[in-house]
Amino acid sequence: MRFNDLTVQQFNGAKPIVCLAVAWRRRIIGAASFLLVFLPIFPGGTRAADNLGVLGDHPRWAVLEKYQQTITHDEFSRLIQNVYCTHGFAPDLIEINEKTARLLMNRAAQTFFTLEFAENDAERRPVPRLWRPAKSLPSAKPEKPLSGLKIALDPGHLGGKWAKMEERWFHVGSSAAVEEGELTLRVSRLLAARLRELGAKVLFVRNSNEPITSKRPDDFRELARKILIKNPATAGQPRADVLDRNDPAKEQTIRWQSEILFYRYSEIRRRAVLVNFKLHPDLVLCLHFNAEGWGDPNNPTLTEADHLHLLVNGSYLAEELELDDERFEMIRRLLSRVYDEELPLADTVAAAMARETGLPPYEYPTTNSTTKVGTSGYVYARNLLATRLYRCPVVYCEPYVMNSNDAFARIQAGDYQGVRAINGVERKSIFREYADSVADGLADFYSKAREL
Numbered sequence: 001m002r003f004n005d006l007t008v009q010q011f012n013g014a015k016p017i018v019c020l021a022v023a024w025r026r027r028i029i030g031a032a033s034f035l036l037v038f039l040p041i042f043p044g045g046t047r048a049a050d051n052l053g054v055l056g057d058h059p060r061w062a063v064l065e066k067y068q069q070t071i072t073h074d075e076f077s078r079l080i081q082n083v084y085c086t087h088g089f090a091p092d093l094i095e096i097n098e099k100t101a102r103l104l105m106n107r108a109a110q111t112f113f114t115l116e117f118a119e120n121d122a123e124r125r126p127v128p129r130l131w132r133p134a135k136s137l138p139s140a141k142p143e144k145p146l147s148g149l150k151i152a153l154d155p156g157h158l159g160g161k162w163a164k165m166e167e168r169w170f171h172v173g174s175s176a177a178v179e180e181g182e183l184t185l186r187v188s189r190l191l192a193a194r195l196r197e198l199g200a201k202v203l204f205v206r207n208s209n210e211p212i213t214s215k216r217p218d219d220f221r222e223l224a225r226k227i228l229i230k231n232p233a234t235a236g237q238p239r240a241d242v243l244d245r246n247d248p249a250k251e252q253t254i255r256w257q258s259e260i261l262f263y264r265y266s267e268i269r270r271r272a273v274l275v276n277f278k279l280h281p282d283l284v285l286c287l288h289f290n291a292e293g294w295g296d297p298n299n300p301t302l303t304e305a306d307h308l309h310l311l312v313n314g315s316y317l318a319e320e321l322e323l324d325d326e327r328f329e330m331i332r333r334l335l336s337r338v339y340d341e342e343l344p345l346a347d348t349v350a351a352a353m354a355r356e357t358g359l360p361p362y363e364y365p366t367t368n369s370t371t372k373v374g375t376s377g378y379v380y381a382r383n384l385l386a387t388r389l390y391r392c393p394v395v396y397c398e399p400y401v402m403n404s405n406d407a408f409a410r411i412q413a414g415d416y417q418g419v420r421a422i423n424g425v426e427r428k429s430i431f432r433e434y435a436d437s438v439a440d441g442l443a444d445f446y447s448k449a450r451e452l
């Protein structure tokens with residue numbers, strides 16, 4: 001399961017679990033952008049605050065200078081229209097002219113960045129980047145299609161003692177609790193072994209149930225309080241702490257808001273710092289399990305629905321593009337041309353996962369936040385924190401509905417070698433099937449791209 005990050009999003013109050021497969025509602029934080037500001041001094045002495053998302057970093061627009069003349073007008077327009085800004089945007093944010101694009105840096109200060117286009121493909125300057133596309137990797141043996149490749153595995157969520165706080169936890173009767181953060185870590189360890197066999201160097205963004213961030217919920221109580229004061233739903237007065245996690249009123253408490261600032265915003269932003277400044281991978285795989293709304297985690301609803309989809313970055317909402325940091329990060333991502341690598345990668349991995357899991361493609365109930373891309377039918381563009389902030393190709397996997405009858409039985413069966421009958425069908429362990437299908441998809445993609 002995953003989340004966008006424009007706002008602290010919450011599940012529709014009637015169904016207390018966080019899950020993508022059902023309607024989400026954006027409520028609380030638009031107000032946070034007023035809180036996390038600084039006052040840069042612009043030429044001429046004017047001062048204007050940056051309009052930032054939750055715990056957002058101030059954009060460093062000057063970094064875009066190195067992308068001058070690295071993209072043509074047509075390619076830039078195509079990526080804006082078909083991938084990144086499919087829901088439209090205010091006209092002053094991005095103005096595409098014949099030879100340049102004018103990018104709004106700060107509306108109050110009326111400052112703009114001018115991006116110069118390359119005249120044509122032949123004149124294009126090389127794109128500066130730290131990650132390596134498949135085609136630029138050195139030659140490899142056919143049995144080692146991932147040799148020389150640095151892959152970072154990002155098991156979604158935390159699990160362990162944090163799983164209930166993350167709302168990634170449920171249990172049925174006396175069966176073992178299902179914790180998404182625990183499941184993704186098990187898959188990552190199996191996948192790491194497979195990828196190493198194929199020649200890859202594998203790094204873990206997380207390899208335990210402990211957070212990467214050093215912050216804890218108590219560190220965010222003051223920010224949570226400010227966010228709630230700005231929120232019309234709480235009328236300037238946060239609710240007293242509600243201890244019952246099934247009570248939707250919990251979302252208007254300092255406790256709940258400070259927890260989400262910890263395990264979602266702070267945690268994923270720290271993972272991004274690790275990826276971008278220490279690990280420097282050629283590819284990040286974000287590994288998740290999906291879910292449908294399960295209601296009471298102590299008495300969850302199980303469902304027949306089971307499905308698969310993958311996500312790449314794109315499909316920014318108009319209101320997300322209003323945030324100076326998100327708009328900057330979107331443009332930097334576009335200019336790094338990461339989409340040219342991650343889309344065919346995601347499509348190829350999706351095809352292998354579909355083949356090996358037999359899962360049908362997930363269809364979002366609305367197109368409000370996603371755009372279907374690629375050719376497999378399984379891949380969507382969506383603006384998530386991880387897919388936006390990790391500065392390299394990112395493939396975000398969402399197979400299996402954890403609270404489907406089938407996946408639940410397979411999770412309870414645990415990991416094992418070979419096959420076992422589960423609900424009357426001979427199946428691999430769900431963890432191995434997940435890991436093997438991703439590894440096979442990567443082997444397919446890199447073998448072909450490297451012409452092995």
Ligand SMILES: [Zn+2]
Nearest residue numbers: 001002156288
């Ligand atoms: Zn997840």
